[in-house]
Amino acid sequence: MTRSPLAARSAVAFLLVVLAVAGAPAAAGAAGKKARRPEQARPPNILLITVDTLRADHVSAYRSGPSTTPFIDSLAKQGILFRRAYSTSSWTTPALVSLLTASYPGRHGMGGPGQGADGRWAVIPSDLATLPEALRQRGYRTYGLTANFGLPADRGFARGFDKYECLGAVDVEQVRARLDAWLPEIEAHEPWFTWLHLFDPHAPYQAREPWISSLWSQPREGLKHLDGMNVGDYQQAAASLPRQSMDYVRALYDSEIRAVDASLGDLFDHFPGAKDALVVVTADHGEEFLEHGGTGHGRTLFDESTHVPLIVRLPDGRFGGTSVDAAASLVDVMPTVLDLVGAPLPADCAGRSLIGPGGPRKQARKTVVAELERQGLTRAITDGRYKLVTDPALPDAPALYDLAADPGETTDIAARDPERLAFYEQLLAAFERRMLAGRLAPGETALTREQAEALRALGYVH
Numbered sequence: 001m002t003r004s005p006l007a008a009r010s011a012v013a014f015l016l017v018v019l020a021v022a023g024a025p026a027a028a029g030a031a032g033k034k035a036r037r038p039e040q041a042r043p044p045n046i047l048l049i050t051v052d053t054l055r056a057d058h059v060s061a062y063r064s065g066p067s068t069t070p071f072i073d074s075l076a077k078q079g080i081l082f083r084r085a086y087s088t089s090s091w092t093t094p095a096l097v098s099l100l101t102a103s104y105p106g107r108h109g110m111g112g113p114g115q116g117a118d119g120r121w122a123v124i125p126s127d128l129a130t131l132p133e134a135l136r137q138r139g140y141r142t143y144g145l146t147a148n149f150g151l152p153a154d155r156g157f158a159r160g161f162d163k164y165e166c167l168g169a170v171d172v173e174q175v176r177a178r179l180d181a182w183l184p185e186i187e188a189h190e191p192w193f194t195w196l197h198l199f200d201p202h203a204p205y206q207a208r209e210p211w212i213s214s215l216w217s218q219p220r221e222g223l224k225h226l227d228g229m230n231v232g233d234y235q236q237a238a239a240s241l242p243r244q245s246m247d248y249v250r251a252l253y254d255s256e257i258r259a260v261d262a263s264l265g266d267l268f269d270h271f272p273g274a275k276d277a278l279v280v281v282t283a284d285h286g287e288e289f290l291e292h293g294g295t296g297h298g299r300t301l302f303d304e305s306t307h308v309p310l311i312v313r314l315p316d317g318r319f320g321g322t323s324v325d326a327a328a329s330l331v332d333v334m335p336t337v338l339d340l341v342g343a344p345l346p347a348d349c350a351g352r353s354l355i356g357p358g359g360p361r362k363q364a365r366k367t368v369v370a371e372l373e374r375q376g377l378t379r380a381i382t383d384g385r386y387k388l389v390t391d392p393a394l395p396d397a398p399a400l401y402d403l404a405a406d407p408g409e410t411t412d413i414a415a416r417d418p419e420r421l422a423f424y425e426q427l428l429a430a431f432e433r434r435m436l437a438g439r440l441a442p443g444e445t446a447l448t449r450e451q452a453e454a455l456r457a458l459g460y461v462h
């Protein structure tokens, strides 16, 4: 275990207090500030909100134009917005385990699409410390409430939580109802850590009123069969959908996002402890709408699948309204949170703390890597300027994209710029060498009959 910089600073602050008591002149502090014992500061309550399938560019804080996610935008104004935050994958389980353990999918091995099809799925390796475990060691009471059938307790997602429940594929109002029942218990013991994972923007996309009416003003006749269409059917139909139909699908998706945003606003009105909590809002991955010929997620590592929102609002609103262009990854969430509460980081932490006492760190990391286990391991690495993708399904893998000239990642420049290709291949090879040394073997558990049925109902298994 290593001590975090913040913990080390706390130790220095404590030493200064001791010296002051002993009458050492240096301890008075040149700035004349009153030193406080670090143990006197109450650790902040922490609210972590992850929204399944939420693309960064469908949150209005991430683009110009009218505000379509007013509550999340207001959190960004009070907090720090990481403009270039990336998931470690484009699939729920590997991405969220990266967030909870600060390790990459290639290390934690939690798999990708297809998991569960044979009646078994992976369990978080016991070697990895989880964020709730680390916070509980720090004295936190820990609560997890998740909406996505892939996050059940028996896959290890309950580890470190005093109370955990996976509600399956339910909407935000059902999560809220359960949270309301938990609130008296949560607020009775501080500090608390509460993780909410919301499912709404994930397909099947439902037309959420009243938002759909403002998003789609044309007649809906002829399109309504797309409302709530099973994932498998939708993915088969999408390739031949006319453009207007895909526009309508995007409107459905946006109506789900607005429902989440509105409900979160209401949640904060009814959850007094959330008002001065350390709040983190992010997503597990994005979503494709035919940008690269497909739909859904877990298919590619292009930005529409991996670029996620990341907003951190500190308890006292410090650095509110800051927008950070430096790269960030979901593996950085755990070290950032632990650093902010003065807790030690895990010894094998792959992430970086993104926020120091002076504010967001400008260069916490130079590159971000995403991985997808799908008929072998596909990887992508980017420094924000260029992006290398190793996907064997691409015509001439590995492919290199110039993100400045081609943000849609449509033109592979690898053949015309072999030197640059070699540079990014070396960067990725260095990452792979570190990963190979650390690959863990996840556990395995059988799906229950209900879990298998949920996979079928969603259209992931036929």
Ligand SMILES: [Zn+2]
Pocket: 052, 053, 091, 092, 093, 202, 284, 285
């Ligand atoms: Zn997901």
